[in-house]
Structure formats: structure tokens, C-alpha cells
Amino acid sequence: MSLGNIARSNALWSLLQQFSSQGINFVVIIFMTRMILPEDFGLMGMIYVFISIGVVLLEGGMTESLIRTKDPDTHDFSSVFYVNLISSIAVYALVYVSAPFIAKFYDQEVLTNIIRVFSLTFVISAFTAVQNAILVKELRFKRQIAIVIPALIISSIVGLTMAYHGYGVWSLVYMALVKAFLISVQLWFYASWKPTLSLQWGRVKHHFSFGYKIALMEILNSIFANIFNIFIGKNFAVAQVGYYTQANTLKQVPVSNIYGAINKVAYPIFSSIQDDAEKMLTVYRRMLLLMMFVLTPIMVCLIILAAPAITFLFTEKWLPALPYLQILCFAGILHPLVVFNMVIFKVKGRSDLYLYLGFINKLFIVIGIIATFKVGIIALLWSQVAAYFVSFLLNSFYLSRVMGYHFLKQLADLIPILLLNVFVGAVLYYVYGLLTSYGLGNFTVLLIGTTVSVLLYIVLSKMFKMNELIDLRSMVAHRSINFVNRRDQ
Known part of the structure; x- marks a missing residue:
């Protein structure tokens, strides 16, 4: 298929994925605002920056490198997969230890457990970060829709049910956790690629040499995308x-x-x-x-x-x-x-x-x-x-x-x-x-x-x-x- 045909056939699917995903999220948030307090959304807003940084540290910009690389092979994919998996465990451990200090910074003790539970999404998502990058590289947005939408619907039902029964901020936490789990499970079973026992440090070095600069930039983006949450939450x-x-x-x-x-x-x-x-x-x-x-x-x-x-x-x-x-x-x-x-x-x-x-x-x-x-x-x-x-x-x-x-x-x-x-x-x-x-x-x-x-x-x-x-x-x-x-x- 020509590049023009690929662009024509996938532009709409990309739009549909974005609008359907955000549309469902937005409708859910509308209902959530009627059942939980502004303070609950405020607590989540305080930790977004730390979660975003964790996601960037997890991938290290290497999935971006996979998308950019012409004709990557299974050794590239597998090497990045194992590095992501190891990184996710290290990042989760770091966040787990740091959680009490973050809570103390905001003077909100409840944030300790919220951060520790929410951060489990790092490890869950690491199992399928490469599979998702492959779908993006191949412009297979139709498949992404088939994976994301069911996960969104089920996780939204979980979150709304918890909010209705008075779980407050925890309804937002578990909604995100269920969504990450369901997306990863589907990506693992439906993706055409599976990891092999191949970890080539030469490939890792190649992707990291490009990706670490992107990762540093994404960390800055994460901090400054949430800097007003941090400042408002602190003051x-x-x-x-x-x-x-x-x-x-x-x-x-x-x-x-x-x-x-x-x-x-x-x-x-x-x-x-x-x-x-x-x-x-x-x-x-x-x-x-x-x-x-x-x-x-x-x-x-x-x-x-x-x-x-x-x-x-x-x-x-x-x-x-x-x-x-x-x-x-x-x-x-x-x-x-x-x-x-x-x-x-x-x-x-x-x-x-x-x-x-x-x-x-x-x-x-x-x-x-x-x-x-x-x-x-x-x-x-x-x-x-x-x-x-x-x-x-x-x-x-x-x-x-x-x-x-x-x-x-x-x-x-x-x-x-x-x-x-x-x-x-x-x-x-x-x-x-x-x-x-x-x-x-x-x-x-x-x-x-x-x-x-x-x-x-x-x-x-x-x-x-x-x-x-x-x-x-x-x-x-x-x-x-x-x-x-x-x-x-």
C-alpha cells in the first residue's frame, strides 16, 4: 500500500480513537464531578506530575526511537522490552519510597497510599509498551481502537460504581489502574509480536542514545505541564x-x-x-x-x-x-x-x-x-x-x-x-x-x-x-x- 493510501486510511481511525477515548473519559468525568468533591480531583492533580515523570523514566524515550527507526527487527523490540520491564520495577520502587515525602510536601498524608497504588500502572504498562509502539509505527489505529475502547468502558463502570458508593478519590485511582491492566492484557494477546530471549546491549545503546534526550525533554514537559498543579497545590x-x-x-x-x-x-x-x-x-x-x-x-x-x-x-x-x-x-x-x-x-x-x-x-x-x-x-x-x-x-x-x-x-x-x-x-x-x-x-x-x-x-x-x-x-x-x-x- 502506498504512503498516501496509508495516510488516507488511518487518519480517520486516529481521529476516531482520540475522540472516542477522550469522549468517554469526558462523559465519565462529568458524572464524577456530581459524585465526588473538588478536593478529590485536587488530590489527583497534585500527583499527576510524579506519575508522568515515572512513565517517561519507564520508557526512556526508546519507544520513540523504535517508531523512528527504519526497519527495526525483533532484536530491537525485545531489547527495548526487557529494559522497559526492568526500568518499571526500579521506577516503582523509587516512587514507593518517595511517596511519604511527596505527601509531606503537600501536607496531605492520604497521598502516600494513593501514589503507591496508582504507580502500579508503571509495571502493568511496561509489559506492552513495545507492542503499542509497533501499532503506532504501523499506523494500526483501527486495532488500537478495538483495544482501548472496551478497556475504557469497563474501567469507567468500575470508577463510577466506586464513586457512587462514596469511595471519593479512590474511584479515580482504581479506574486508571483497571484501564491500564485491561489495555495491557489485550495488547499482549492481540499484538502480532511477542518478545524473544534477546537482550542486545548494542541495540539498547543505539535506541538510548537517541531516546534519552527525548526522555529528558519529556520529563521537562511533564513537570511543566503540571507545574501549576504543583504550585497551586502547595500555596x-x-x-x-x-x-x-x-x-x-x-x-x-x-x-x-x-x-x-x-x-x-x-x-x-x-x-x-x-x-x-x-x-x-x-x-x-x-x-x-x-x-x-x-x-x-x-x-x-x-x-x-x-x-x-x-x-x-x-x-x-x-x-x-x-x-x-x-x-x-x-x-x-x-x-x-x-x-x-x-x-x-x-x-x-x-x-x-x-x-x-x-x-x-x-x-x-x-x-x-x-x-x-x-x-x-x-x-x-x-x-x-x-x-x-x-x-x-x-x-x-x-x-x-x-x-x-x-x-x-x-x-x-x-x-x-x-x-x-x-x-x-x-x-x-x-x-x-x-x-x-x-x-x-x-x-x-x-x-x-x-x-x-x-x-x-x-x-x-x-x-x-x-x-x-x-x-x-x-x-x-x-x-x-x-x-x-x-x-x-
């Missing part, structure tokens, strides 16, 4: 962590779905065309602009309709999360512009540049925190938006060197999408004010406001003949997008 009430966590979760539903789906297709495709600079640039531009075309209007709608959205989905007790959500949505618009170009650096083998830029970008966040932490949480979140914007400028400079996609060209590509969203957002703001003046319910306001925005966005996009709308219509009509072979009009 403010536990409930504030819960409000921030839920606001970030609501923002991340569209961001992680849209970016995650396209990024999952992008990395293996870019790896296969890394020697064709012109084709790589064309594919990159199409993917980036499609992400921005779909993601930006969703963020604009969330900014304007934040109050009815939170009240309808989570009930009024979560309204303190309102300003957090609105600010985070501005960061959500900038997110693809900052992180998607990092994929190019990985594919081009510039893991040094990937690490350097990631470190500098995180430094911007630290500067923002130092400058605003005394002011309060609102100022703290605005500093995140500012850091993303400066990071976009810096990344664009290096992207122009690596791939020839200059900042002014990026800006010229993005301006039509941004201007369109500013206009649609202004109309929605007026419509929202009109609807609330009539005293309509939250669901009615959301339904009418969203419908008006979507219809206006589509009509104007068609009027101005935007290529991104053509891609989107192609995906809906033909269930695929030919990123690789389709040329700009």
Missing part, C-alpha cells in the same frame, strides 16, 4: 487545584483530541518522508493549518460560553473554575503552534535542538511564574499564555532553519484563520449577551450559540475558499485525508 487550598484541574481538563478535550490524533499520524509519516524536504514541508503545513482551523473556533466558543458550559456540565459548584478555563483556552489556541514543530526536530534527528528548545521554552514559564506568583492564580495563568507566545516565536526561528518554513510565511498562512475566528467570536459574544438577556437556560444558550458559530464559520470559510475546509469536508465525505499527495490549490 493554595486543595479545592483550587480541583478547579484548575477541571478547567484544564475541559480545555484539553478538544486540544488533546485534535492535536493528538494528527500528531499520532504525523510522526510515522514524517519519519518515512524525512529525506524529501519539499514533501515534508507540504505535509507539515497542511496538518498544522488543519489543526488550527478546527481547534481555534472551539477555543473561542469555550472562552465566550464558559459560564453556561461549566454550569451545565459540572454544576454551579464548579463556577470558580470559570476564569481559569477562559485563560487556558487562549493557551490552547497557541498549543499546536508551539509543540507541533517539535515533531520535525525529532524526525530530523535533531534531538539536541529538541531538548534545547524545550528547556528554553520551560525557562519562559519559570520567568512568568516568578514574575506573577505573588499576584495570584489569574496572573499566574496569563503568564502561561505569554510563555507560549514567546516560545512560538523562538521555535519558528529554528523551524525556518531546519525546514525552510519562515515565520512570515507561517504568519501569512495563519492570519486568515485567526481573522475569521475573531469575527465569528465577536458575533457569538453579541448572540450570547442577547440570549442571556432573555433568561434562557444553560443548555439552550450553549445549543443556539454553538449552532450559530458553526454555521457562520462554515459559510464564511466556504465563501473565502479556505483549503482547510476542503480537507475537513474530504475527511467527512471520504473518511480520510490525503496529507501526503494532495497539493495546495
Whole structure:
């Protein structure tokens, strides 16, 4: 099968996996917010960073190397498998010993047992990290859906049942644990590859030499993706962590779905065309602009309709999360512009540049925190938006060197999408004010406001003949997008 056909047949499956997985998670969280307290979500928010770091230490970036490597064999897979397994036991032991100190840091004794139980997912996932990497490398997203969705449904039932019976934060812990176990069991039985008795240190060294830089960057990403949870949890009430966590979760539903789906297709495709600079640039531009075309209007709608959205989905007790959500949505618009170009650096083998830029970008966040932490949480979140914007400028400079996609060209590509969203957002703001003046319910306001925005966005996009709308219509009509072979009009 040609690369174009592979991209066409798997883009939709990747999207379906992202949307179905996140959709189920989101629906479950909606019900969870009605049964457990903001403080329970806050406790989980406090430990996310340590769990994320554990996952990165477990894989050491070597599964990324497997995906990038052309024609890896069973010796590569088996060597990485055994290293992952050994690492998982070591990481779990480290986390187990560290748990009381983490709990003391937050002054929350209950975190000790939560961390120790939740961290069992490290060992469980290690058994099938390589099998999952093989599915990603081979673009077998249809198989991934068949594995992930049943695990999600069963684990969600477990979590909701526990929440209903008053288990609080433990319902979230065991929901994650059951999900990891079921996914690993299915990957083990349904994957075409099984480990052999082969541990070749030469292969390990090869994958580690590339992967450790990626792992260091992912550790930084994990820390800074959760740095506001850490800071808020240390300096403010536990409930504030819960409000921030839920606001970030609501923002991340569209961001992680849209970016995650396209990024999952992008990395293996870019790896296969890394020697064709012109084709790589064309594919990159199409993917980036499609992400921005779909993601930006969703963020604009969330900014304007934040109050009815939170009240309808989570009930009024979560309204303190309102300003957090609105600010985070501005960061959500900038997110693809900052992180998607990092994929190019990985594919081009510039893991040094990937690490350097990631470190500098995180430094911007630290500067923002130092400058605003005394002011309060609102100022703290605005500093995140500012850091993303400066990071976009810096990344664009290096992207122009690596791939020839200059900042002014990026800006010229993005301006039509941004201007369109500013206009649609202004109309929605007026419509929202009109609807609330009539005293309509939250669901009615959301339904009418969203419908008006979507219809206006589509009509104007068609009027101005935007290529991104053509891609989107192609995906809906033909269930695929030919990123690789389709040329700009």
C-alpha cells in the first residue's frame, strides 16, 4: 500500500480513537464531578506530575526511537522490552519510597497510599509498551481502537460504581489502574509480536542514545505541564487545584483530541518522508493549518460560553473554575503552534535542538511564574499564555532553519484563520449577551450559540475558499485525508 493510501486510511481511525477515548473519559468525568468533591480531583492533580515523570523514566524515550527507526527487527523490540520491564520495577520502587515525602510536601498524608497504588500502572504498562509502539509505527489505529475502547468502558463502570458508593478519590485511582491492566492484557494477546530471549546491549545503546534526550525533554514537559498543579497545590487550598484541574481538563478535550490524533499520524509519516524536504514541508503545513482551523473556533466558543458550559456540565459548584478555563483556552489556541514543530526536530534527528528548545521554552514559564506568583492564580495563568507566545516565536526561528518554513510565511498562512475566528467570536459574544438577556437556560444558550458559530464559520470559510475546509469536508465525505499527495490549490 502506498504512503498516501496509508495516510488516507488511518487518519480517520486516529481521529476516531482520540475522540472516542477522550469522549468517554469526558462523559465519565462529568458524572464524577456530581459524585465526588473538588478536593478529590485536587488530590489527583497534585500527583499527576510524579506519575508522568515515572512513565517517561519507564520508557526512556526508546519507544520513540523504535517508531523512528527504519526497519527495526525483533532484536530491537525485545531489547527495548526487557529494559522497559526492568526500568518499571526500579521506577516503582523509587516512587514507593518517595511517596511519604511527596505527601509531606503537600501536607496531605492520604497521598502516600494513593501514589503507591496508582504507580502500579508503571509495571502493568511496561509489559506492552513495545507492542503499542509497533501499532503506532504501523499506523494500526483501527486495532488500537478495538483495544482501548472496551478497556475504557469497563474501567469507567468500575470508577463510577466506586464513586457512587462514596469511595471519593479512590474511584479515580482504581479506574486508571483497571484501564491500564485491561489495555495491557489485550495488547499482549492481540499484538502480532511477542518478545524473544534477546537482550542486545548494542541495540539498547543505539535506541538510548537517541531516546534519552527525548526522555529528558519529556520529563521537562511533564513537570511543566503540571507545574501549576504543583504550585497551586502547595500555596493554595486543595479545592483550587480541583478547579484548575477541571478547567484544564475541559480545555484539553478538544486540544488533546485534535492535536493528538494528527500528531499520532504525523510522526510515522514524517519519519518515512524525512529525506524529501519539499514533501515534508507540504505535509507539515497542511496538518498544522488543519489543526488550527478546527481547534481555534472551539477555543473561542469555550472562552465566550464558559459560564453556561461549566454550569451545565459540572454544576454551579464548579463556577470558580470559570476564569481559569477562559485563560487556558487562549493557551490552547497557541498549543499546536508551539509543540507541533517539535515533531520535525525529532524526525530530523535533531534531538539536541529538541531538548534545547524545550528547556528554553520551560525557562519562559519559570520567568512568568516568578514574575506573577505573588499576584495570584489569574496572573499566574496569563503568564502561561505569554510563555507560549514567546516560545512560538523562538521555535519558528529554528523551524525556518531546519525546514525552510519562515515565520512570515507561517504568519501569512495563519492570519486568515485567526481573522475569521475573531469575527465569528465577536458575533457569538453579541448572540450570547442577547440570549442571556432573555433568561434562557444553560443548555439552550450553549445549543443556539454553538449552532450559530458553526454555521457562520462554515459559510464564511466556504465563501473565502479556505483549503482547510476542503480537507475537513474530504475527511467527512471520504473518511480520510490525503496529507501526503494532495497539493495546495
